[in-house]
Every structure is written in C-alpha cells, then in structure tokens.
Amino acid sequence: MDYTVIIGLEVHVQLQTRTKLFCGCSTRFNPDHPNTQTCPVCLGLPGALPVLNREAFHLGMKTGLAINCEIPSFTKWDRKQYYYPDLPKAYQISQYDLPMSQNGWLEIEIDPETRETKKVGIIRAHLEEDAGKNSHDESGRGHDSKVDLNRCGTPLVEIVSEPDLRSAQEARKYLEELKLLLTYIDVSDCNMQEGSLRCDANVNLHIHQENGETIPTPIVEIKNLNSFRGVEQAIEFEVKRQWEAWQETKLSLHDVPKETRGWDADRGITLEQRGKEEAADYRYFPDPDLAPVTVTDAEREKVSSELCERPALRRNRLESEYELSAYDAAVIIDQGLAFADYFEQVAKGCQNGKQAANWVTQDVLRELKEKGLEISSFTIKPEILAALLEKVERSEITTKSARTVFQELINSEESELNAASVQSIIEDKGLAMVSDTGALEAAVQAVVAKNEKAVADFQSGKQAAVGALIGQVMREVKGADPKVVRELLIEKMS
C-alpha cells in the first residue's frame, strides 16, 4: 500500500503601500511603538467609513496578472465575521464570491536534473485587510494578552493554490518562486521575519488501496508557517503523522471535519488547535460601506504593460542570450531584479556573458556577502566592471591582474570611481600586458644569461625549469603575458 501527498498553499503577502487598505494610517512595521498607527476606521469605531486605497488595488491587479490570473470586470468586498481580540470590528473586510483575480498558474521547476517543470494552479488571489498582533504572557501564569493594532487594516493579497503540490520540496519551491516573482514585480518586500509573507498549508494523503481504490485522509490546515524551512519541515512531519494516524484509525476525510494544527518550530511538530468554525459560520455578506470595483480591458492592459519580465522567463533568456549554465542563470536571478540588471549591464558592456557571470556570481557576490551590502549600494558600478572585463577580453591585462584592479576599485572611494579608474589603476600598477616585444625579449635574454643551471636543466629535458624563469621575467616586466614569456624562453633556450 502506498500514498500520494496532496498539498495546497494559502499565501498571504503584504502589499507595499504607504497606507492601509481602507484608511490613511501608515503600514510601517513598528512593533516598538504599539497602537500609534490607528484611526477610527482601523479601530472599527462606530460611524467610520472605509475607503479603498487605489494603490493597493493596483498592486493586487499586478499580482493577479503576474500569476496568470483572469481579472474579472466586477469585484466586491465582503465581511468575514469572527471574534478575536486582534480584530476590533469583529469582521475582516475580505472578498468572498467575486475575488479580484482567479484561475491562474505559476510554473515551478521540480527537478533540477531533468529541468522538468510543473504548472501549479492558482484558484484565486484576493485582497483583504490584515488583523492586529496579539502577544501572550509566556510565563504560563495566565496574565492578560496584549493587543497591538498597528498592523490592523494593512493590505494583504491572499493567493490560494490548487492542491497541485505533491511533496514538501515542491511546496518550498513554489513559495520560493512566488516570492521571487512578487519581489521582481515590486508589489511586496516579502520579508518573512516581519510577516510580509505568511503561509498556511493544507495537507492530506491519498491512500492507494490494493483493490485500486483511493481513500483521502482528513485535511489538515497547518498554520504559523513563517519560514521556507518551516513549511518544508511541517509538511514532512504532517505527512508522517497522517500516515501513522491512517494506519491506526482508518479515518477518511468523510469521517472527520478539517482540522487546524499549528507548527511548533522549536519542537518540530504540529499541534492541534481550536476547532475551526465552518465556512458558513463566517456569515459572509457584501460590505455595505464599500463600493464594488469595475475593471476595464484598457486598465487591465495598462497594468499588464507595467509588469517586468518574469524571473522564470528571464532565467531562460539569460541562459540562451549569454550562453550561461542553468546554474549561473539561477544564481543571478535569485539575487533579485537589481542584481540581474547589474549582470546584464556588465555582460553587454564587456561583450562576454560567461565571463561577466563568473565575475558577478563569484567576486561581486562574495564582496556583497562579506560586507552585507545590496547591489544598489555596491561602489563598483556595472560600467566600471564592464570596462575592466573588456580589458581582459581584449587581452590587455591578465585575469590575475584584473583581480588586483578589482581589489583596488573596492578599496577606492566611490566618489573617485569612474569609467577611467580602471585604466589609471592599470597604469599606476604597471599591469598592462607588455606588447613591446623589444623590452620583453631583452628581459628574457637577461634572465637566460643569469641562469645557466636552469637553462642546462631545461636543455637536458627538465621542462619544470622554465617555471622559475617565467617568474623572474614577470618580475622584470610587469603585465607580461605569461604564455608569451614561456614561448620566448623556450625559443631562446632551445
């Protein structure tokens, strides 16, 4: 007997607006100053009137279009009612039967070896407001819980996938691709520490019986997943737990209602939470305070035209246009939009994509990591790196010399750096490859004359003797091409 793992993800992403979804309070992450970013609207005071933030709707449309959703021409707002201390109105303004986007998909690579991809269906992506933040007494003495309503009313887009994911690894991959996409199209910073991207996972198993029948186990919604690793571990744990529970109880999805479990990252287990109220108990109804929104074809096209090239497409383009390995292309794309732009400027500037990729994924990336920098604040601008690599490309300096120049550039003040910096460092350090064969031949002649023993060794067949002589010539003539030096030496000694 075996089973298939069935996973669907609900992802909440905070949209990067300045103000909340229905009022002008700041959305800034500000846990040190609780309850300083509220007003009658987000506090749910009587008589307050919510008004939709145009930019939030715009970012919602961008998100929907980026995940290949239809944007219906009519959408509306509904009240989802439940009692919880972080929700002062006792209802959340959300979208129920007419979401602002639906029926999309996101493609993920599920096997890096074969490059096999999979389209994960997206049921819907709708806008809703966030709740506040509760903090609990950790001492176990049952002191009061504290409520901070700064986050209350912050715009979220909830993205609900089809149950198309078949393993914890696929779920993680989907999340990584989604996060990358949303940061590329600039709708969210997707900062998981600050809660800008949160995930719930619906997990169950399809048990394949020997008689060919398939029995679904009860669906469990895992909450409190706030890291990619957490998502992966929680699903793995849950699969194992459900398989064991099935063997023991033989309970199917039809025998028990959907269960909500919380992920305890410290203990590495999921724990049963309060029974979830049935969908009907939310008593959704259209919010009479908010007008519906209509969207025209022209508006859809306008937002569509604002979308940048999606990371998946750009990854493929980098591979073909610059002849990069899949690995290099993925490393570059994963660093974010600004980094990918940086790479392309360098590659175009120096006319060698492969070389540009080597430098940005190794030298540049190492430097950024060591100093904890973003590419936007990196002092070696792409045109400067391109100028340097162009010198290598034209055999004006060696790769080794280029690394010396790179270090010099890093140690320079940003204000002093410009396109001419590369050339002046090369000159100051005497790194230019010597094309003056006269000077080089003289140096070779002198070294050969000074080293009778090495010459004799070479002539008796010890090829290794050349190495020491190359070093001596290079010390004399900085920037000489070692290959040329070697040839000249062998010629002289033969």
Add this chain to the structure above:
Amino acid sequence: MSTQLTQDEVLKVASLSRLKLSETEVTALGEQMGSVLKYIAMLDELDTTDIEPMAHAIEISNVFRDDQLQESLPREQALSNAPQTDGKYFLVPAIL
C-alpha cells in the same frame, strides 16, 4: 418558515456572538428572532426571477482614495475606549 427558532439554533447564534444566555432568554429570543425572520420572509413573495443580485444598495463603483498618509490617533486616544490597557497595549483576558 416556522415562527420560532429551535433552542440549538439560538444557542449557535449565541455562541458565535460570544453571548451567554439563560434558559428563559433562549426561549424568549427564539420567539423574537423567529418573528423577525417571519417578517423578513414576506420578501419571499416577490418574484425575482429576472433580477440581477445586487452587490451594493446604491449604483456606485470605483470609490478610491490616494495612497497618502493621514495622521493617526495619538495612542492615548486610541486606547481611551479600552476596557483595560497598560498605556501601550489593549489588554484582554489571556488568549490560548
């Protein structure tokens, strides 16, 4: 529709509303809510076959505001209606 809600129906609504009702209240509210529903049920007599469902009571759409910051309430004022506060947070009986 019956004129009275069953005891279970009343208790379910009460629990969703976090209300604790006495037995007499359950009976009385069952009758009162039943009569409200009966009154509303008059609308069932209307023929709505060719009528589009309404999403909003008035024909209005696309009411937006710009994404511009407005001043929030000072914290003291935000907390002024709180039954319990420590001056920074709303305090509620321990959740969990």
